Amino acid sequence: DSGVTQTPKHLITATGQRVTLRCSPRSGDLSVYWYQQSLDQGLQFLIQYYNGEERAKGNILERFSAQQFPDLHSELNLSSLELGDSALYFCASSVEGEAQATYEQYFGPGTRLTVT
Amino acid sequence: GIQVEQSPPDLILQEGANSTLRCNFSDSVNNLQWFHQNPWGQLINLFYIPSGTKQNGRLSATTVATERYSLLYISSSQTTDSGVYFCAGPGYSSASKIIFGSGTRLSIRP
Numbered sequence: 632d633s634g635v636t637q638t639p640k641h642l643i644t645a646t647g648q649r650v651t652l653r654c655s656p657r658s659g660d661l662s663v664y665w666y667q668q669s670l671d672q673g674l675q676f677l678i679q680y681y682n683g684e685e686r687a688k689g690n691i692l693e694r695f696s697a698q699q700f701p702d703l704h705s706e707l708n709l710s711s712l713e714l715g716d717s718a719l720y721f722c723a724s725s726v727e728g729e730a731q732a733t734y735e736q737y738f739g740p741g742t743r744l745t746v747t
Numbered sequence: 748g749i750q751v752e753q754s755p756p757d758l759i760l761q762e763g764a765n766s767t768l769r770c771n772f773s774d775s776v777n778n779l780q781w782f783h784q785n786p787w788g789q790l791i792n793l794f795y796i797p798s799g800t801k802q803n804g805r806l807s808a809t810t811v812a813t814e815r816y817s818l819l820y821i822s823s824s825q826t827t828d829s830g831v832y833f834c835a836g837p838g839y840s841s842a843s844k845i846i847f848g849s850g851t852r853l854s855i856r857p
Contacts, residue, residue: 633792664845674833674847687844719788735780735795736835736845741788 634658635724635739643745649710652742656703656724662686663705664725664736665697669718680705681727712746719743749774749838753848760824761856768819768851770834777837779810779817784831784850793819793832824855 634657644650656663665677667690676689680699691697694712699705709716720743723736750773760766770779781793794801794808796817801808805825810817821828831850838846 673849674835676838676845679844689844721790734778735792737792738782738790741790743788 633737633739635722635737637720637722637739637742639742640740641743641745643747644712645747646712646714648712648746649708650712650744652707652709652720652722652744654705654707654722654724654739656705656722657737660724660726660737661703662725662727662734663699663703664723665691665705665707666721666723667718668721668741669715672718674721677707686727709744714746717744717746749776749836749846751834751836751846751848753832753834753851755851756849757852757854759854759856762824762826764824764855765820765822766824766853768821768832768853770817770819770836770848772815772836775812775815776810777812779812779834779836781808781817781819782833782835783828784833786830790833821853824853826855826857829853829855 636655638653661682664679668674677691679687697707719741721741722739725734725736752771754769778797783791796808796810798812805822807820833850835847
């Protein structure tokens with residue numbers, strides 16, 4: 632158990648809908664990362680938050696947004712869902728210091744999203 | 748941006764065999780992680796190894812940062828070692844904070 636929790640584990644929804652994925656980092660970790668893993672794209676970095684602020688932004692679609700709350704949990708919002716958004720979404724957390732550095736990350740169990 | 752290549756892409760072994768997985772980077776890295784994704788999709792941390800060698804049971808890893816590669820050794824393979832092994836390193840840009848390789852799919856036959 633990495634100490635990172637994600638809910639829900641599975642989500643099935645229809646095209647055009649909106650969903651929210653939730654992540655709680657390990658105790659003491661200030662940084663949260665979101666990743667998307669699809670069959671044809673592999674593991675893709677989406678976005679990172681550090682202590683409530685966006686720190687790095689990767690291949691995140693405009694239909695997707697995220698935030699980190701004062702209690703450090705994070706939510707990833709996916710809207711206007713398309714079939715191609717079906718994927719495994721991972722959250723990871725780390726102790727972070729310098730913005731340009733990278734640190735050991737611990738991954739949650741993932742949320743499997745199926746868009747029908 | 749930085750490129751990460753893993754080899755081999757697929758590996759099928761009998762239980763008890765040893766294996767070496769390789770991760771090459773297009774630029775020097777100051778940290779690197781190895782992960783195992785089991786058949787249920789969980790990503791499990793194996794090693795955080797910016798340089799040098801680390802061992803954990805039947806697994807060990809070596810990173811030679813100056814030569815831009817890392818190796819993961821699995822000895823006396825067990826069926827529970829099956830899955831996909833990923834290495835990941837820094838992308839050195841905000842848009843590519845972490846770069847994952849495409850993975851090595853390992854299948855251990857009983």
